[in-house]
Amino acid sequence: MMSADSILAALTDGIMKEQGAGLTPHDRRQVAEYLTGAPLDANKPRLSPPRCTGEASRFDEAQAPVALGWGHENARFTPEKVAGLKRADVPRLELKWALEFPGAIRARSQPAIAYGAVYVGSQDGTVYALDLHTGCVRWSYRNSAEVRTAIVLETRQTSGGTNSTVTGISRLFFGDMNARVHAVDAKQGKALWSVKVDDHPNATITGTPTFHDGVLYVPVSSLEVTTAADAKYECCKFRGAVVALNADTGTVRWKAHTITEEPKPVRTTSLGTRIFAPSGAPVWNSPTIDAKRGVLYVGSGENYSSPANDRSDALLAFRLRDGKLVWSRQLLAGDAWNVACMMQNNPNCPDENGPDVDLASGTILDTLPSGKEVLLAGQKNGFVYAVDPDAGGNVVWKTRVGRGGIQGGIHFGMALEGHRLFAPISDLKDGHDGRSYDSPPRPGLYALDAATGKPIWSAPAEDDCKGRRFCDPGISAAVTAIPGVVLAGHMDGVLRAYDSETGRVIWKYDSTREVRTVSGATAHGGSFGGPGPVVRDGYIVVNSGYGLYFHMPGNVLLVFAPPQRIAFQDTQSKNCRSMSFARHARIGGTSRSWKAVF
Known part of the structure; x- marks a missing residue:
């Protein structure tokens, strides 16, 4: 509730x-x-998380942002040097601390880690900067609408090829449910600028804006698909878009729609309501930047009204310089759908009546061992594709790994380790859509060869729901890979770590259990949906709770790490010893000075 x-x-x-x-x-x-x-x-809230003091309040410049994950690229692979974790560490993971989002039923903003801090948004619009090690609050910023996107930290490419923040103010960016993009000072929590990127009343930002070379590329989606359930509503006038913003000022550089022509009246329903088309083709995913070709790639969703056109369920390449459409490749034709189709005899339902199988997952650009580059994409129909970015998106291969459906197939994000592609499959037992499918659901995690699309292994999801309401075993949330491991939050509320070579589960944690949070209050997670885990400096940080669309509610941020074994040197006796990480001012009744030896 x-x-x-x-x-x-x-x-x-x-x-x-x-x-x-x-x-x-x-x-x-x-x-x-x-x-x-x-x-x-x-x-x-009766209890508030503690404010940071002393060392915990300091932002560590040595831990500058890195250009990995949503907001920078979509491969969702964190190398060991950044992750600070090895495969052998994962079975020893334990919960270090948790943060409650008061009054929330969902937690859909993917965290970011930098400067020794965790940055995360929330359902009530609050954005937090938290000390990574303790969970105390360095600052909080209250936005007026839910923050659903990941928090994106600004990076700049230096001449040495490494990423560093721009001199002066360190900025972070995020989008909200009202289709506004915000820039905030990452050290102070002060607003820098805010701009609305679409005037449609149902426009929103679901996919994370991508930062590249001083520009934010913002995907625009909408909730008009639900508004159309009102039979008196003139469906539909929204068109998906990508908007390029100057990251310094928020000024719009260009805006490109997925559908070029503006919607016009095409018919009148039995109730006298006008229907407009073409419409829809929202962009639910974070853009992929291809600097070499000077383009970005996004996937689109279904049309909202009939007739469906060739821009729904398509991959589109827009020129970075001016937003000009370079090419589009439709992967499934004839998909027009809105929520009116879930109601009996609602005249706003398009003639096509679905199947509503968006390209919702962000695309991944991979250079194969042959030197050939392919663009990898996942769809809600359960298919994974590789297309040729140099040939207008021609399909190189496609492989079906899930049954698919309105709440099936691939939702929020795949991951790539080397040339092994990990595809999470949702496939609800009951999609609550009134449809019949020609095959059983196949929830779980699947590994494919990125060069050929051939399966490497499959890990069907274990069903531990035991009749719990809104519990499903599949994976809707984005997955994240580190060397040797794939991290996947399931809709049953369990975070699982898979061996990336075999698909075997090597660790799991049930987030639906109640935990004591840093404020002293208790909270619990629910279904994982939307964002995936973030890994850096030996910590795994993930949100749990997705109380929408027949999924389990929850309201926690969870932070995991293995037990730390750090060598401490007694500067008085010169003895060096290994001990679990702790700060001790007095040892054996004697005051001594201690320092960590790494």
């Missing part, structure tokens, strides 16, 4: 702003209190 203040925020400035527009502030407050059965003041 959402808290009263979260519902009020949604009706005022958030996802339900359109529905709340006709209500007075008093009415919106009454709605929020009625739905939760509690006054707004009752939802104020």
Whole structure:
């Protein structure tokens, strides 16, 4: 259940702003209190996480951002030097600390790690900078709408080929549910600029903006697909887009729509409601930058209204310089769908009636052993593709690994280690879509050869749901790889680590259990959905909770690491000894000075 203040925020400035527009502030407050059965003041958190002091409050310049993962690239592989973890460390992982998101039922903002801090957004719009080692709060910034994207930290390429922050202010970026992009000072938590990238009332930002060479490339999606459930609503006028912003100022450099022509009235329903087309083709994923070819790649979703056109369920290449469409390759034709199709005899349902199988996962550019480059893509129909970026996206190979469906197939992100591609499959037992499928669901994790598409191994998901409501065994969230390991959060609330050579599970953690958080309050996770784990400096950081679309709610950020064994030197006796990491001012009743020896 959402808290009263979260519902009020949604009706005022958030996802339900359109529905709340006709209500007075008093009415919106009454709605929020009625739905939760509690006054707004009752939802104020009784306990707050501690503020950092001393060393924990310091931002470590030696731990500058690295250009890995969402916001920079989509391969989702973290090398050992950055991860600070080896395969042998993973079975020893233990929970170090947890943060509660008060009043939330979902946690959909992927964290980022830099400067010895964890940066993460939340459902109520709060963005936190937390000490990586303890979870204390260095600063917090309250945005007016839910932050669903990853937090993107600015990097700049130096002449030596390494990434470093721009001189002066260190910036972070994120998008919110109201289609606004924000820049915030990463050290101070102060707003720098904010810009709305689309004026459609249902526009939103789901995919993470990608930072490259001083520009943010922002994918734009929308919730008009749900608004169309109202049979009196004129469906549909939204078109997916990518917007290029100057990262220094937020100024728009260019905007390119997935559908070139503007929607026009094409028919009238039996209720007298006008239908507009072409529409839809939202961009749910983070753009992939191809600096060598001077383009970026995105995948599109379904059309929202009939007739479907050739830009839905397609891969599109836009020129970095000006947003000109270089090529598009439709991977499935005739996909037009909206939520009206889940209702009986709703005239807003397109004639095609789906199947709603977006290209929702970010694409991955891979250079094969032959030297040939391919673009790898996953789709909700359960197919994985390799296409040729030099031949207009011609399909090199395609392999079906899942059954697919509206809540099936590949959702938020694959990972690539070397030339081994890891494809997570959602495939709900009951997609709640009223459809019949020609094959059983195949939830789990699958490894493919990126050069050929041939399966290397399969790891069908174990079903530990035991009848729990909204529990499913599959993997909707993005997966993350480190050398020898793939980390995958399942919809049953269990975070699993797979051996990347064999697919065997080598460690797991049930996030649905209650944990004591850094504030002293208890909280629990739920289904993993959207963001995947982030790994750096020996820590794994991940959100748990996805209380939407028939998934289990939760509201925690979880931080794992193996038990630390650090050599400490007694500067008085000169003896060196190994001990679990701790700070001791007095040993055996004697005051001594200690320092770590790495």
